[in-house]
Amino acid sequence: DVKVTQSSRYLVKRTGEKVFLECVQDMDHENMFWYRQDPGLGLRLIYFSYDVKMKEKGDIPEGYSVSREKKERFSLILESASTNQTSMYLCASSPGGRGHLWSNQPQHFGDGTRLSIL
Amino acid sequence: EDKVVQSPLSLVVHEGDTVTLNCSYEVTNFRSLLWYKQEKKAPTFLFMLTSSGIEKKSGRLSSILDKKELFSILNITATQTGDSAIYLCAVEAWVDTGRRALTFGSGTRLQVQP
Numbered sequence: 001d002v003k004v005t006q007s008s009r010y011l012v013k014r015t016g017e018k019v020f021l022e023c024v025q026d027m028d029h030e031n032m033f034w035y036r037q038d039p040g041l042g043l044r045l046i047y048f049s050y051d052v053k054m055k056e057k058g059d060i061p062e063g064y065s066v067s068r069e070k071k072e073r074f075s076l077i078l079e080s081a082s083t084n085q086t087s088m089y090l091c092a093s094s095p096g097g098r099g100h101l102w103s104n105q106p107q108h109f110g111d112g113t114r115l116s117i118l
Numbered sequence: 119e120d121k122v123v124q125s126p127l128s129l130v131v132h133e134g135d136t137v138t139l140n141c142s143y144e145v146t147n148f149r150s151l152l153w154y155k156q157e158k159k160a161p162t163f164l165f166m167l168t169s170s171g172i173e174k175k176s177g178r179l180s181s182i183l184d185k186k187e188l189f190s191i192l193n194i195t196a197t198q199t200g201d202s203a204i205y206l207c208a209v210e211a212w213v214d215t216g217r218r219a220l221t222f223g224s225g226t227r228l229q230v231q232p
Contacts, residue, residue, distance in 0.1 A: 004160070033220075042122075042206065043161075043222035090160065106152055107220065109160035 003027070004110035006091050012116045019078040021113050023091030031094045032074035033107060034058075034066060036087040043090065049074055050096070081117045089113045120145045122209050124223035132231050135197050139226045141207030142189040151183055151190050154206040156225070161206055164192070197230045204228075 007022035025032065031050050035043040035058075045058030047066040055066050063085060067075040074093075078085055092107040121144045131137055141151065150168045154161035165174045167183035167190060174181050178197075183190045194201055204225040211221070 035222075040127075040224050042224040043208070043220075045220065106163040106166055108163070109154075111159040 004091055004093055004108050006089075006110040006113050008113050009111065010114050010116075012118060013078075013081050014118050015080075015082055017078075017081050019081050019115070019117075021076040021078075021089055021091075021115070023074045023076070023093075023110055024072050025074075025091075025093040025108075026072065027093065027095070027108075028071065029093040029095045029108075030071070031096050031107075032068065033092040033094075034064075034074065034076045035090045035092065036060070037090055037112070038087050046076065083117050085115065086117045087115060089115055120209070120211060120221045122207055122221050122223040124205075124207050124226050126226060127224065128227045128229075130229045130231060131197055133197060133199060135230075136193065136195045137197060137228065139192040139194075139205050139207075139228070140189060141192070141223055143207075143209045143221075144188065145209045145211045145221060147212040148185070148209065149212050150210045152208045152210065152220075153181055153190075153192050154208065156204040156206055157202075164205075194228075197228075199230050199232055202228060202230045 003026045005024045013019050033048040034046045037043050046064050049055045049068040065077045090112045091110040094107045123142050125140045152166050153164040165181045170185040178195045181192045204227050206225045207223040208220045
């Protein structure tokens with residue numbers, strides 16, 4: 001089974017702090033994704049990556065950055081946390097790579113990190 | 119702009135009832151539609167639909183896609199309390215670099231009462 005592991009289930013930080021959310025997958029997937037989930041808005045894509053050191057903006061990249069130094073790890077960074085970034089953050093992975101971002105394999109999700117910014 | 123709309127937003131039924139969840143979409147370069155079930159943690163994959171009119175079935179759950187009318191339904195028969203969850207619909211599209219891979223609806227929250 002695919003295992004996508006997010007480092008923290010719950011995290012509380014203060015405004016202005018730099019926040020790192022870590023995600024690791026163990027299935028050698030090329031594609032990795034970061035979403036945030038808010039009531040009434042569903043999941044919205046922040047950033048995705050189809051290869052090591054490659055990254056692409058999603059729908060709502062403002063205030064975030066990402067890092068993909070190793071294939072299995074995709075980090076989401078809040079440069080200067082703000083209260084409107086309080087949310088559930090979900091990481092996902094899928095096989096394929098740039099030519100196959102939309103392969104026949106669905107994305108597999110981690111359990112999520114509930115981040116509160118005070 | 120790509121859009122995925124789910125209805126109803128929330129639903130309360132009793133065990134044994136049959137429910138139908140709806141998902142309509144407006145997407146450029148449609149590739150597939152996916153259903154996920156989300157309980158307390160990660161969304162778990164249910165179905166991927168790419169062709170119109172072909173029903174996918176897994177136990178008491180089934181789903182079908184209509185690419186002409188741009189919608190999909192998810193049916194759950196003989197509901198159980200364990201079916202209580204948020205059901206997410208997502209549409210996958212062929213996009214260029216920099217555009218999003220998957221567009222999610224806001225979900226339908228299903229509560230099954232004993």
